[in-house]
Amino acid sequence: MPLVLLVLGAMDLDLEFFTLLADLKSRRDKLILMAGLNGSGKTTILNKIHSEGVSTEIVTPGFSVETVKHAYINIAAFDVGSENRVAPLSYLVLFLNDFLQGREIPPLYMQHFQNKKGLIFVVDSNDQNRVLEARDELHRMLQEDELKNVVVLVLANKQDLCNAMTAEELSKELDIKSLRINQWHISSTSAISGDGLLEALRKFFWAIDSMVPHVHVLICVDKDKDIRCSGEEIGKDEDEHKDFQSTIQEVFTQNDWVPTPSAVNPEFHFTCVSRLDYIMDCVQEACSCGLPVDLMVLDYEYIMEMGQDAFKAMKDEWHRAEFDGHVIGVTSRNENIDHQRIVPMPGVLLNLHFSVFSNKERVSVIFGHIFGNRYLSRASRFSRQAAFHC
Numbered sequence: 001m002p003l004v005l006l007v008l009g010a011m012d013l014d015l016e017f018f019t020l021l022a023d024l025k026s027r028r029d030k031l032i033l034m035a036g037l038n039g040s041g042k043t044t045i046l047n048k049i050h051s052e053g054v055s056t057e058i059v060t061p062g063f064s065v066e067t068v069k070h071a072y073i074n075i076a077a078f079d080v081g082s083e084n085r086v087a088p089l090s091y092l093v094l095f096l097n098d099f100l101q102g103r104e105i106p107p108l109y110m111q112h113f114q115n116k117k118g119l120i121f122v123v124d125s126n127d128q129n130r131v132l133e134a135r136d137e138l139h140r141m142l143q144e145d146e147l148k149n150v151v152v153l154v155l156a157n158k159q160d161l162c163n164a165m166t167a168e169e170l171s172k173e174l175d176i177k178s179l180r181i182n183q184w185h186i187s188s189t190s191a192i193s194g195d196g197l198l199e200a201l202r203k204f205f206w207a208i209d210s211m212v213p214h215v216h217v218l219i220c221v222d223k224d225k226d227i228r229c230s231g232e233e234i235g236k237d238e239d240e241h242k243d244f245q246s247t248i249q250e251v252f253t254q255n256d257w258v259p260t261p262s263a264v265n266p267e268f269h270f271t272c273v274s275r276l277d278y279i280m281d282c283v284q285e286a287c288s289c290g291l292p293v294d295l296m297v298l299d300y301e302y303i304m305e306m307g308q309d310a311f312k313a314m315k316d317e318w319h320r321a322e323f324d325g326h327v328i329g330v331t332s333r334n335e336n337i338d339h340q341r342i343v344p345m346p347g348v349l350l351n352l353h354f355s356v357f358s359n360k361e362r363v364s365v366i367f368g369h370i371f372g373n374r375y376l377s378r379a380s381r382f383s384r385q386a387a388f389h390c
């Protein structure tokens, strides 16, 4: 599920934008606002992220929607800067823009931004004259009820300039500590060189992600195909994966499994790789992004070809990379596979035929066992004692 990064500047919007936003909201995306006085560097930051590998997803007149792929985070980023005025009236601009500053916030605006998870506030650290203005804007924004529980990241931007205030000086000037917010971070960045930018965003996304419980499943079952992608883009003939993913999701939802009784249902994240040697990278990257892998689904034949010793060595490596989830070995639907040949492998929790995943009850029992210690069932509908040899 992508994070949505909304860049606010001096801009005007039309209804088309709100339609687009409503559409994204309906996909339960996480909305992040990026704000800052004009000239602070928002567009430059977006362009820098873009240069790290962005593909354009939708282009709508007046603003562009881009998907930034960095590690395991998809960011759909909107930049609706002052150069993109499309209508005489602006809703978004009012937090920051000088020409609407101080006006009442239209309720329509608020209505469209209820799902915000985070705020990135960009400051020109080199502009001593406007730092108080930036402080007032930041404080004013965070007084809004709609922004009550957001994680705040302040970017002390333009650090490459010689008169730039340090992040520490800036946090004092902005009086961040007096703000009543749950979590905030300040990072030094230069949008021109990119210094500090991705690290800051990584930490920020991690902070946001850790507010939402999630289950990360890494699937490596297609040794013949060259894929290494997020679950949403598995590819052409990946129906098996899709079935598998939707089964997992359904099973969790039907069983009402949640990390804590009061938590919302976890979000699911699937990563698919075709080769075992990609796994190590995935485990490391996922950990550094705050999306540790909970469960690995591997082609059992693949493991057997490796042999027990090589597999054990590989597993030790994963553990060193902080993988402490479970491994499931899966045999494919291929008729030619001699299932008698399959022997138990140390460290592989289960040995399943892939088609087991079409049996939701079975999967419920299996996953109940796997996640029993970590995820609680509100109704305790599964039996942990159930046998599960498939």
Ligand SMILES: Nc1nc2c(ncn2[C@@H]2O[C@H](COP(=O)(O)OP(=O)(O)OP(=O)(O)O)[C@@H](O)[C@H]2O)c(=O)[nH]1
Residues within 6 Å of the ligand: 008, 009, 010, 036, 037, 038, 039, 040, 041, 042, 043, 044, 045, 081, 082, 083, 157, 158, 159, 160, 161, 189, 190, 191, 192, 193
């Ligand atoms: N030296 C330096 N210049 C920067 C940096 N970030 C942005 N700039 C420059 O600052 C100017 C304004 O940057 P923008 O990215 O357009 O600012 P913005 O926040 O998008 O401004 P609005 O769209 O008007 O709200 C441009 O000339 C950028 O090249 C930085 O880190 N270092």
Ligand SMILES: [Mg+2]
Residues within 6 Å of the ligand: 009, 042, 043, 044, 081, 082
């Ligand atoms: Mg801009």
